[in-house]
Amino acid sequence: MAEYRLQTPLSDEDVTKLKAGDIVYLSGTIYTARDAAHKRLVELIEKGEKLPFDLQGAVIYYVGPTPPKPGEVIGSAGPTTSYRMDSYAPTLIEHGLKGMIGKGKRNEAVKESCRKYKAVYFGAVGGAGALLAQRIKEAEVIAYPELGPEAIRRLVVEDFPVVVVNDTYGNDLYEEGRKQWAKA
Amino acid sequence: MRTIAYEDIVKAIRDTIIYSTTHLSEDMLKALQEALQKEESPVSRAVLEQLLENAELAAKETKPLCQDTGLAIFFVKVGEDVKVEGGSLKDAIYEGTQKGYEEGYLRASTCDCFTRQNLKDKIGYNLPPVIYFDIVPGDKLEIEFAAKGGGSENGSRATMLAPAQGIPGIKAFVKEVISNAGPNVCPPIVVGIGIGGSFDMAAVMSKHALFRDIGSTNPDPELDELEKEIQEDLNKLGIGAMGMGGTQTVLAVHIETFQPGRMCHIASLPVAVNIQCHSSRHAHITL
Numbered sequence: 001m002a003e004y005r006l007q008t009p010l011s012d013e014d015v016t017k018l019k020a021g022d023i024v025y026l027s028g029t030i031y032t033a034r035d036a037a038h039k040r041l042v043e044l045i046e047k048g049e050k051l052p053f054d055l056q057g058a059v060i061y062y063v064g065p066t067p068p069k070p071g072e073v074i075g076s077a078g079p080t081t082s083y084r085m086d087s088y089a090p091t092l093i094e095h096g097l098k099g100m101i102g103k104g105k106r107n108e109a110v111k112e113s114c115r116k117y118k119a120v121y122f123g124a125v126g127g128a129g130a131l132l133a134q135r136i137k138e139a140e141v142i143a144y145p146e147l148g149p150e151a152i153r154r155l156v157v158e159d160f161p162v163v164v165v166n167d168t169y170g171n172d173l174y175e176e177g178r179k180q181w182a183k184a
Numbered sequence: 185m186r187t188i189a190y191e192d193i194v195k196a197i198r199d200t201i202i203y204s205t206t207h208l209s210e211d212m213l214k215a216l217q218e219a220l221q222k223e224e225s226p227v228s229r230a231v232l233e234q235l236l237e238n239a240e241l242a243a244k245e246t247k248p249l250c251q252d253t254g255l256a257i258f259f260v261k262v263g264e265d266v267k268v269e270g271g272s273l274k275d276a277i278y279e280g281t282q283k284g285y286e287e288g289y290l291r292a293s294t295c296d297c298f299t300r301q302n303l304k305d306k307i308g309y310n311l312p313p314v315i316y317f318d319i320v321p322g323d324k325l326e327i328e329f330a331a332k333g334g335g336s337e338n339g340s341r342a343t344m345l346a347p348a349q350g351i352p353g354i355k356a357f358v359k360e361v362i363s364n365a366g367p368n369v370c371p372p373i374v375v376g377i378g379i380g381g382s383f384d385m386a387a388v389m390s391k392h393a394l395f396r397d398i399g400s401t402n403p404d405p406e407l408d409e410l411e412k413e414i415q416e417d418l419n420k421l422g423i424g425a426m427g428m429g430g431t432q433t434v435l436a437v438h439i440e441t442f443q444p445g446r447m448c449h450i451a452s453l454p455v456a457v458n459i460q461c462h463s464s465r466h467a468h469i470t471l
Contacts, residue, residue: 001227021227036300066248066291075289076248081335081368103426104335104368125234125426126335126370127463129251130242148302149251149291161234163227163428174367177429181225182422 005159009057010098012118018164020171024122025159030059030101032153034080037144038088045091052143052152055092059099061124064149065133074139074155076129079103082121086110093119101162105174114166122162123173135160186263186323188471190270196469197280197327202288204467205253205331206246208239211398212435212464219372219425219432228430232372235425235462250463253290254331256281256313259392263322273325278311285310293334316388324470328395331465336373339365342387342456354379354455355414361457362418362434367427370461374398374436375418378456381442386454393438394460395468402439404446411437425462435462 001021006014008028018024031053033041044051062082066075082102089100090113098119103126114120124132138156145151165173208216213236220232242249258277268276285292286309294310295302304310320326341361345353358377378389402408415437424430441447448454 023230064251064291064293066251066253067289069247069289075291076242076251076253078251080252081338083368103370105366105427123367123426123428125231125238127250127461128234128238130245130247130249131234131238133247134241148304149293173429174427177225177227177424177427178366178422179429180422181424181429181431183420 008059008099010059011057015098015118015120016168018120018167019169020164020167020173020176022164024162024164026059026162027158027160028156030061030155030157030160032061032063032155034062034064034150035084036147036150037152038085038092040144042088042091045095053154055096057096057098059101060092060097061155062100062102066129074133074136077133077136078129079124079126082106089113093117106166111166111170111172114168115170118168120164120168121166123165124160124162132160185265185267187267187269188325190268190276193268193273193276193325193471194280194283196471197277197329198283198287200329200467200469201256201281201284201290201331202246204329204465205248205288205290207243208249209464209466212462213239215398215435216372216462219435223425223430223432225424225428225430227428228425228432231425231428232432248290249465250333251291252293252333252335253285254293254333254465256285256310257330257332257391258313258315259318259328259395260315261318261320261326263320263324265323266325274315277313277315278308281313282309282311327469327471329467329469330394333461333463336369336459336461339369340390340456340458342383342390342454344383345453345455347451347453349453351410353453355417357455358414358457359417359421362423362459363421365459366423369459370463371423371427371433372425372435372462373433374438374460374464375414375434376458376460377414377437377439378458379439379441379454380446380448381454382449383454385442386456387458389440389442390456390458393440394458394464395466396438398436404441407439407441411439
């Protein structure tokens with residue numbers, strides 16, 4: 001279990017050194033998107049149109065924050081359950097996405113895409129929304145404001161704490177961790 | 185007849201929603217601290233430490249513990265000798281919910297099932313709440329509130345077992361549900377189990393079971409024993425905090441049965457499992 005500090009956008013070299021279970025502190029720009037935004041991104045790719053942000057080396061955070069109070073950068077901002085993005089994620093990975101942050105299991109297609117195109121799935125601590133918001137220094141809606149909490153936001157994060165769940169070698173922390181601690 | 189002012193109900197609900205979504209309930213706080221002492225897996229311990237730090241920060245800044253501030257769930261016991269003055273009880277609950285969520289900067293998480301559109305300007309901010317009313321003797325109004333997140337709801341299940349499956353069947357079903365839910369429901373969790381009644385009643389009881397304090401005893405000694413057995417069994421799964429592997433997955437199992445007498449139909453054995461994530465936001469108001 002190693003610890004890394006990485007700056008976005010991520011390169012192949014950045015992600016291939018990571019193994020399931022490693023702790024990573026991410027800094028730089030990341031983007032938020034949930035189901036509704038993913039649907040629109042994939043539709044743009046299928047039509048060959050330009051995306052609202054550059055996907056090369058990008059990291060997407062699956063989050064729908066609470067509204068900020070006056071003076072706050074962002075409200076509570078912990079991860080949402082990732083499987084709802086499983087049907088869209090492989091297309092984004094194929095087009096340059098290098099990292100996803102969420103919580104919960106991914107399907108085989110996502111894990112296979114992580115192997116094939118060198119991308120990683122990070123887990124953040126669900127329910128730690130107040131704590132994680134502290135690591136977000138800037139937040140700005142850049143697309144689909146009509147989606148409210150589901151709009152695409154550009155975030156600037158500093159030492160955002162995540163754990164590698166699915167790496168580029170086919171390892172899965174959820175399966176391995178459980179095997180290690182299960183009792184007959 | 186005792187009268188309670190509509191505005192007093194609105195205010196009590198508003199204030200309770202804001203407080204309980206930013207302050208982790210005492211029983212959960214204690215349970216997480218105990219889990220941290222017992223947990224053997226380093227990665228799960230790191231998660232538990234983050235959760236305790238999050239709870240402290242949320243309370244200090246009055247910031248939501250979790251961005252999923254949930255559907256608003258109410259169990260309301262209305263005394264037969266209570267009269268609400270100035271409006272209806274249901275309207276007061278709706279208004280208190282809207283005010284609590286909007287003025288507390290909580291998330292409006294309700295949407296149209298089909299279009300998935302947020303209708304906060306048409307239907308109301310995070311409306312409608314889910315309300316279960318009961319009529320009881322007395323002149324009090326008792327309101328239980330929970331902010332129930334989507335992740336742990338999505339992992340919840342109900343089934344109709346054959347009566348012959350009995351307790352082993354119940355245990356196997358609960359284990360299957362928790363095993364499949366794995367990391368998705370934000371463990372460590374509390375498992376609410378409703379047994380008996382009808383298909384729908386089992387589900388309602390499984391949700392209500394989550395209001396009981398963690399660490400409290402089931403008044404039915406047989407069920408208390410069963411709760412402990414199920415908890416031990418589930419912790420053998422090794423799921424751990426946020427599913428990253430560990431020994432402390434289930435903080436408590438709470439069983440509710442259909443009263444009086446743990447009843448159901450002679451042909452059925454309804455069982456429902458409602459999961460509560462570690463971000464337990466439950467509150468009790470008596471007016």
